[in-house]
Amino acid sequence: MSESPKSGNESGSDAVKALSNDLDANIKWLSGELGTEPDIVIRRFQVLRNKRAALVYISDISNDASINTLMMSMLDEGLKPVADEYEEEPLQALMLRSITVGAIRQLNSLDHVLLAILEGCSVILLDGFATVIAADTGGSEKRGVEEPSSQTVVRGPKEGFTESVRTNTALIRAKIKSADLRMEYKRIGKRTQTTVVVVYIRGIAEEKTIQEVNRRLDLIDTDSILESGYIEEFIQDKTFTPFPLFQNTERPDAVAAGLLEGQFAIIVDGTPFVLLAPVTFIKFFQSSEDYYQRYDIASFLRLIRLSSFLISMLLPSLYIAITTFHQEMLPTSLLISLAAQREGVPFPALIEAMLMELTFEILREAGVRMPRIIGSAISIVGALVLGQSAVQAGLVSAAMVIVVSFTAIASFVIPSVNMGSAARLIRFAMMFLAGTFGLFGIMAGLMIILAHMSGLRSFGVSYLTPLSPLVPGNLKDVFVRVPWWAMKKRPSMYGGEPTTRQGSGKQSAENQGNNSQEGKRDR
Amino acid sequence: MTAKRTARSVAVMALCLFMLTGCWDRIELNELAITSATSIDRDGEDWVVTFQVVIPSTISSGIGIMGAGSGSSPVIVYSTKGKTIREANSRSYLESPRKLYFAHNRVIVISEETARRGLNPILDVYLRNPDARETVDVLISRGNSRNVLEQLMQIERIPGNGIREINNREEKYLSALPEVKMYELAMSLSSDSASTLLPEVYLSGKTETDSLKVFEKTTLPSKIRLGRIAVIKKDKMVGWLSRQEGLGVAFIRNTVDKSFIAPACPNDPSKRASIFLGSSTTKLKPSLQDGKLSVKVQIKSSGSLTQTDCGAKDLNNPETIAELEKAAEKEIVTYAESGWRAVQRLKTDAVGFADMAHRKYRRQWHKWEKDWDSVFADIQIEVTANVTLSNVGLSKEPIQVERLMEGKK
Numbered sequence: 043m044s045e046s047p048k049s050g051n052e053s054g055s056d057a058v059k060a061l062s063n064d065l066d067a068n069i070k071w072l073s074g075e076l077g078t079e080p081d082i083v084i085r086r087f088q089v090l091r092n093k094r095a096a097l098v099y100i101s102d103i104s105n106d107a108s109i110n111t112l113m114m115s116m117l118d119e120g121l122k123p124v125a126d127e128y129e130e131e132p133l134q135a136l137m138l139r140s141i142t143v144g145a146i147r148q149l150n151s152l153d154h155v156l157l158a159i160l161e162g163c164s165v166i167l168l169d170g171f172a173t174v175i176a177a178d179t180g181g182s183e184k185r186g187v188e189e190p191s192s193q194t195v196v197r198g199p200k201e202g203f204t205e206s207v208r209t210n211t212a213l214i215r216a217k218i219k220s221a222d223l224r225m226e227y228k229r230i231g232k233r234t235q236t237t238v239v240v241v242y243i244r245g246i247a248e249e250k251t252i253q254e255v256n257r258r259l260d261l262i263d264t265d266s267i268l269e270s271g272y273i274e275e276f277i278q279d280k281t282f283t284p285f286p287l288f289q290n291t292e293r294p295d296a297v298a299a300g301l302l303e304g305q306f307a308i309i310v311d312g313t314p315f316v317l318l319a320p321v322t323f324i325k326f327f328q329s330s331e332d333y334y335q336r337y338d339i340a341s342f343l344r345l346i347r348l349s350s351f352l353i354s355m356l357l358p359s360l361y362i363a364i365t366t367f368h369q370e371m372l373p374t375s376l377l378i379s380l381a382a383q384r385e386g387v388p389f390p391a392l393i394e395a396m397l398m399e400l401t402f403e404i405l406r407e408a409g410v411r412m413p414r415i416i417g418s419a420i421s422i423v424g425a426l427v428l429g430q431s432a433v434q435a436g437l438v439s440a441a442m443v444i445v446v447s448f449t450a451i452a453s454f455v456i457p458s459v460n461m462g463s464a465a466r467l468i469r470f471a472m473m474f475l476a477g478t479f480g481l482f483g484i485m486a487g488l489m490i491i492l493a494h495m496s497g498l499r500s501f502g503v504s505y506l507t508p509l510s511p512l513v514p515g516n517l518k519d520v521f522v523r524v525p526w527w528a529m530k531k532r533p534s535m536y537g538g539e540p541t542t543r544q545g546s547g548k549q550s551a552e553n554q555g556n557n558s559q560e561g562k563r564d565r
Numbered sequence: 566m567t568a569k570r571t572a573r574s575v576a577v578m579a580l581c582l583f584m585l586t587g588c589w590d591r592i593e594l595n596e597l598a599i600t601s602a603t604s605i606d607r608d609g610e611d612w613v614v615t616f617q618v619v620i621p622s623t624i625s626s627g628i629g630i631m632g633a634g635s636g637s638s639p640v641i642v643y644s645t646k647g648k649t650i651r652e653a654n655s656r657s658y659l660e661s662p663r664k665l666y667f668a669h670n671r672v673i674v675i676s677e678e679t680a681r682r683g684l685n686p687i688l689d690v691y692l693r694n695p696d697a698r699e700t701v702d703v704l705i706s707r708g709n710s711r712n713v714l715e716q717l718m719q720i721e722r723i724p725g726n727g728i729r730e731i732n733n734r735e736e737k738y739l740s741a742l743p744e745v746k747m748y749e750l751a752m753s754l755s756s757d758s759a760s761t762l763l764p765e766v767y768l769s770g771k772t773e774t775d776s777l778k779v780f781e782k783t784t785l786p787s788k789i790r791l792g793r794i795a796v797i798k799k800d801k802m803v804g805w806l807s808r809q810e811g812l813g814v815a816f817i818r819n820t821v822d823k824s825f826i827a828p829a830c831p832n833d834p835s836k837r838a839s840i841f842l843g844s845s846t847t848k849l850k851p852s853l854q855d856g857k858l859s860v861k862v863q864i865k866s867s868g869s870l871t872q873t874d875c876g877a878k879d880l881n882n883p884e885t886i887a888e889l890e891k892a893a894e895k896e897i898v899t900y901a902e903s904g905w906r907a908v909q910r911l912k913t914d915a916v917g918f919a920d921m922a923h924r925k926y927r928r929q930w931h932k933w934e935k936d937w938d939s940v941f942a943d944i945q946i947e948v949t950a951n952v953t954l955s956n957v958g959l960s961k962e963p964i965q966v967e968r969l970m971e972g973k974k
Contacts, residue, residue, distance in 0.1 A: 282568070365593070366591050366592060366593055366594075367590060367591055367592075369592075369594065369597065369666065369668060369669075370668030370669070370698070372601075374601075374669045374671070374723075374726065377594070377599065377669055378599060378619055378621045378624055378723075379621070379624075380594055381594040381595060381597065381599060381619075381621035382621035382622045382624060383595065384594040384595040385595055385621060385622045386595070387595065390593055391593060391594075427621050477589075477591075480591070482588075
């Protein structure tokens with residue numbers, strides 16, 4: 043993927059600039075690096091009676107309360123008599139007796155110190171020591187946990203990830219209280235130093251996959267990671283494909299479910315969108331709600347989604363192909379009605395469809411980009427002017443407006459936005475094929491897409507599994523979802539050891555009740 | 566590197582696509598003249614082909630549709646003449662602004678004269694060309710067939726479609742006239758019996774209903790109707806069967822689906838009952854005696870009594886039912902025998918005995934094949950019918966007002 047393998051972005055291989063023993067020299071260097079902006083605080087004080095010390099932090103990204111407590115405790119320490127054993131080890135004394143922050147680190151490289159300060163740590167420098175203590179007092183403004191805006195459910199948890207990686211890991215930990223839940227922290231991006239966390243469950247996720255994702259993440263050599271999309275493009279198996287090779291979600295429950303099936307998650311600081319991989323085609327049609335609703339309605343909805351994908355991809359091209367090449371396939375009355383609508387339409391069906399589809403795409407993009415307040419204006423323009431008036435003016439046929447609107451609605455049914463966009467892109471190619479070759483072109487296009495999909499891999503997992511290669515054991519959650527108690531085994535497609543999800547022999551309460559005497563006695 | 570090569574090969578393949586004439590049969594809907602019915606007449610040695618072309622804008626109403634609306638005629642009819650059917654077709658380009666489109670052609674009406682002169686060219690045209698469908702209904706018209714196409718129809722806006730619907734309903738509920746599609750026609754003409762029946766369509770009434778103005782009244786001056794049954798032998802029409810004979814032949818041919826018969830009452834021949842036959846099957850039992858073929862025709866029908874005028878009879882009594890059934894059987898046998906006499910008169914094996922004989926007596930068939938007409942003329946048939954009345958309706962006695970009043974007292 044990346045052409046020349048590059049060493050890790052952590053400054054480990056570079057020459058480490060060590061701290062000096064002199065407090066003043068250290069402070070001078072730091073203030074030289076950080077500048078004299080008003081939010082950079084360098085507080086000198088005395089500790090352990092006579093030791094000169096300094097606290098350095100950036101006030102805007104630190105938590106005032108914890109810094110206050112820390113300062114208070116350390117100033118307090120300055121007054122207390124010091125036991126002899128600590129005279130020799132003032133740094134130890136500080137850590138043992140007066141630092142109120144839980145997470146502390148000892149650093150001795152200037153770069154690391156700088157980075158710690160930029161992250162929101164408070165750094166305590168002590169005169170005469172080339173080691174500093176970095177206490178995690180970070181805490182900038184955070185958005186609270188809210189309902190996800192992109193993936194809503196009727197039934198199910200309403201919480202969504204936030205921009206803070208800590209909140210996000212907390213949300214996952216709250217779902218899976220297992221010691222096997224692993225979170226590997228990384229920093230990617232030379233300038234942004236973005237925290238990236240690889241989350242997986244040890245024993246369920248395949249080890250090789252985890253090694254591979256770590257390898258790929260380490261290969262990333264960029265100056266900035268601002269969203270998980272950056273990571274996705276850097277490490278996905280294939281770039282030139284309309285199909286997404288990563289699932290992204292705002293929902294902690296979806297991530298937890300993915301982890302429990304053997305996927306791994308990549309959380310990127312600064313975005314609520316968490317990546318899940320390896321992924322298969324069918325995964326994009328599974329909504330987390332499928333598993334909370336009854337299995338029958340969930341299966342029905344899943345079939346609706348799959349057919350909506352086909353509609354969204356093919357309906358305009360089918361309309362073009364049938365009305366311009368295969369008129370004999372239409373029932374006579376429909377043909378006459380369509381022909382009547384096309385009377386006076388100046389464009390060929392292909393151009394007509396292209397016009398309307400592009401119009402819709404523009405409308406949709408406008409709807410996403412424009413300020414919410416003007417929202418109603420676009421619906422009026424979109425619905426009345428472009429829909430009804432275009433038909434009345436004889437520019438497009440009414441049937442075409444119906445086709446385009448239905449296609450649009452169908453494309454919103456797909457739970458995953460990026461799979462929806464795949465369908466959108468393919469739709470245009472298919473329309474050209476249909477306009478030039480008719481149904482033959484559509485068929486050829488579908489063949490090419492199928493061949494392409496069969497060749498796709500997401501971290502070694504074939505994109506069409508479990509359909510191709512066929513894994514009969516994993517078909518319980520593809521087109522239909524069988525009841526939970528019937529899904530005894532974890533799907534094996536993401537690798538790893540197959541593990542059981544349900545105790546063997548345990549079935550629904552109904553079956554248990556019928557089999558056991560106790561059930562009868564209870565009644 | 567590989568991406569470059571892939572891109573190059575894709576580009577080469579895309580260029581190859583331009584060499585293929587991809588758009589050869591691409592045609593927009595508003596470039597089509599959708600033909601709903603075709604008729605074929607002869608003028609001397611020339612063929613006159615008439616097209617009934619649908620004007621979509623007058624049929625479908627809705628916003629944004631340009632056109633004159635429902636005030637104008639839903640179809641337009643025009644004829645072209647040529648030395649062959651296809652030549653006549655091609656002459657349509659001289660006068661039609663759009664390309665004639667036959668895939669939705671519902672009926673083809675052939676004039677009696679054309680049919681008597683031979684159907685071979687028509688079959689050839691339909692079976693050779695992919696644009697003409699073999700599922701089109703074939704009908705025979707008395708006189709000029711163009712008149713049938715010019716006729717407008719009640720309820721159905723497109724007359725071609727209406728004719729097909731009439732033909733279809735009739736075959737389903739009366740079974741006297743068959744609905745014959747082009748491929749069925751070709752199949753039965755190429756079978757051993759080499760003959761078939763075609764329904765007749767004609768205009769009843771004095772003047773033609775060829776203008777929308779007549780629809781301002783409840784009564785139309787003329788109507789499209791189905792009439793007799795044309796008998797085709799080899800590829801030529803040889804004569805007509807009446808509807809009664811047609812139903813009789815249908816009984817023998819086992820093509821009766823549902824039908825109505827009105828047998829005379831067992832006790833009073835001047836009055837009649839009415840029986841709806843829900844199903845009917847016919848078994849042919851051929852036998853060979855002294856080299857002469859005779860056929861037992863066993864008709865088995867079941868139906869329900871839909872009307873009776875047969876005086877005061879208790880319909881709960883099985884004997885009454887049996888008598889009615891016997892009357893119905895007699896009626897069916899009469900029909901079948903009259904049909905049989907008609908096909909013998911026309912010396913045409915429209916009942917399809919040749920195929921039966923070929924299957925049953927393969928050895929003799931080689932001999933018969935050469936002169937099937939004379940063998941057919943000698944065939945004796947014996948018709949038996951078995952009718953089961955499964956339902957007599959809601960009242961057990963015929964309704965007679967005087968008796969109802971007596972009951973009140």
